[in-house]
Amino acid sequence: MGEYVIKLPDVGEGVAEAELVEWQVKVGDLVREDAVLAAVMTDKATVEIPSPVDGEILWLGAEIGDTVAIGSPIVRLKVAGDGNVKPETGKPEKIAKAEAPAEAAASKPEAAAAVPRPSPQVAEAQGKPEPFPVVPKSRSQSPVSGAPRFEGEKPLASPAIRLRAKEAGIDLRQIAGSGPAGRIQHEDIDAFLARGPQVAKVSGLARNETIEDIKIVxxxxxxxxxxxxxxxxxxxxxxxxxxxxxxxxxxxxxxxxxxxxxxxxxxxxxxxxxxxxxxxxxxxxxxxxxxxxxxxxxxxxxxxxxxxxxxxxxxxxxxxxxxxxxxxxxxxxxxxxxxxxxxxxxxxxxxxxxxxxxxxxxxxxxxxxxxxxxxxxxxxxxxxxxxxxxxxxxxxxxxxxxxxxxxxxxxxxxxxxxxxxxxxxxxxxxxxxxxxxxxxxx
Known part of the structure; x- marks a missing residue:
């Protein structure tokens, strides 16, 4: 098996760089020759980037919205045969930099044991934006006395719990979960309903404190x-x-x-x-x-x-x-x-x-x-x-x-x-x- 690096091709005369606007693959995907990998944009014209070979996606070299120079590596594939990269020099620069912290962490086992952090490659393959562990907030940390969770914090619940709450007219943000990481269980809903319908029903004018950040790309x-x-x-x-x-x-x-x-x-x-x-x-x-x-x-x-x-x-x-x-x-x-x-x-x-x-x-x-x-x-x-x-x-x-x-x-x-x-x-x-x-x- 070998590695094959795909570089951003020349997408137009006089064009030195292009903006990545879409990925159609992710790490771990198997792709066929001529399958579309990504789309880039320059001067309002969108150009699709196909794969020249069959292979498995090992690495993606940019994120949506990044500006990529012509000739820069954007995809690394595992392919049958020798590929187009020598093993000793074929690792893209971005991967080499990403692995440096992992190697440093390996030299300090006590630190690694205290705070386990997955490598960037594993996090990327799992689709997680951040490799750092999330420490759940205790209820004693709540900024409002008696509130089950922080303002704007999304409640953790299974689809079945969410369906039951919707049918009963219950706002899950008002329920303190007893499960792992504050996950809401059926018994939590039972306890909430037992306190009386006057607090269980949700007003149609409930406040919405959510904020969605949308990157302009x-x-x-x-x-x-x-x-x-x-x-x-x-x-x-x-x-x-x-x-x-x-x-x-x-x-x-x-x-x-x-x-x-x-x-x-x-x-x-x-x-x-x-x-x-x-x-x-x-x-x-x-x-x-x-x-x-x-x-x-x-x-x-x-x-x-x-x-x-x-x-x-x-x-x-x-x-x-x-x-x-x-x-x-x-x-x-x-x-x-x-x-x-x-x-x-x-x-x-x-x-x-x-x-x-x-x-x-x-x-x-x-x-x-x-x-x-x-x-x-x-x-x-x-x-x-x-x-x-x-x-x-x-x-x-x-x-x-x-x-x-x-x-x-x-x-x-x-x-x-x-x-x-x-x-x-x-x-x-x-x-x-x-x-x-x-x-x-x-």
Missing amino acids: GLRRKIAEKMTLAKSRIPHITYVEEIDVTALEDLRAALNKEKRSGAERPKLTLLPFLMRAMVKAIADQPNLNALFDDEAGIIHQHGGVHIGIAAQTPSGLVVPVVKHAEARDIWDCGAEVVRLAEAAKSGTATRDELSGSTITITSLGAMGGVATTPVINHPEVAILGVNKMMVRPVWDGTQFIPRKMINLSSSFDHRVIDGWDAAVFIQRIKTLLETPALIFVD
Whole structure:
């Protein structure tokens, strides 16, 4: 038998490190060749790491949320044959360091006998986060006189005990357990009930003192870093305008009903029309389609309009990009939005599909609210936010009539975009959306 060390492979051009976001194996597992071991993330793209050989997991080299350098050992396997590591030099550095305290403890038998501590490898294999023994608190240590356990301390009880307590309406936190380590037994419940139903029943308004610590990892950490960067560097100005989309909705419905032989067209939403309106407005104001390098003091004004579409996925917010919207018609824009949305939700979007935007659209659909304050996708200089559509009474000069209305809530980088330019841009889009025939006029 031999050992085989798997190192983090090159997961993308120019990528020097990646964040570990998922382990699909644990120490002691038997894995087959090509089985997925872990998933790492870089630039919002998740990459799975497969096993190149059959073997048994001996060691895992990182924890969820750790940043791992390309080429670093991440898994050690026991394999048939010689493996790829020489026995005398094949022990990963992390394991060697972990065993050092154990060797030191072995030289002091009296200390080891006083406080037995399992090795890190055993604790890891058993799934225990800490190898140190837990010393139960005595009831005399309780901070509140007469309380059976410390505030927030989880009661120890078997599933059968918990079921009985639930059916009887008993709060196990109020029962002092007589079993080992304070474990609650059936006789403890009997004694508690014998003291009277007035203390046995649980109020529906019981206090909850629990605190759960959740480590921010993976996509959520990327989002947090991106939002912090955007808000700390970009002075936002937000401009909100209402738009009458009644005519646009009539046109959209008519186009969706139209059938053309030999042409496979997607069902149109509002987004393709907004994208084409943005392309026309950007032609008049190209400074809105730009990236601002604030460290170098340079604005990179792009000719191609690459529109990011902020999309909510089960893992969090991602921004797939419709490249060269200026070269796409309404239906092509719609088809690309559908394709990218499906790729983002399934987690199959590539790094290229999730980068390279020059301006962004964000929409919460039916949950869009009346107005929002979108955060600019750094280093872009503008983002358009679409709020939900509502039928509102609109005065036409003689009477109120029902019209389909939406609000556009758009933010701009005030360092490079003046409020006047922002207003001109949105008013141009308003004109195009309220008179949708203009969108099709070159």
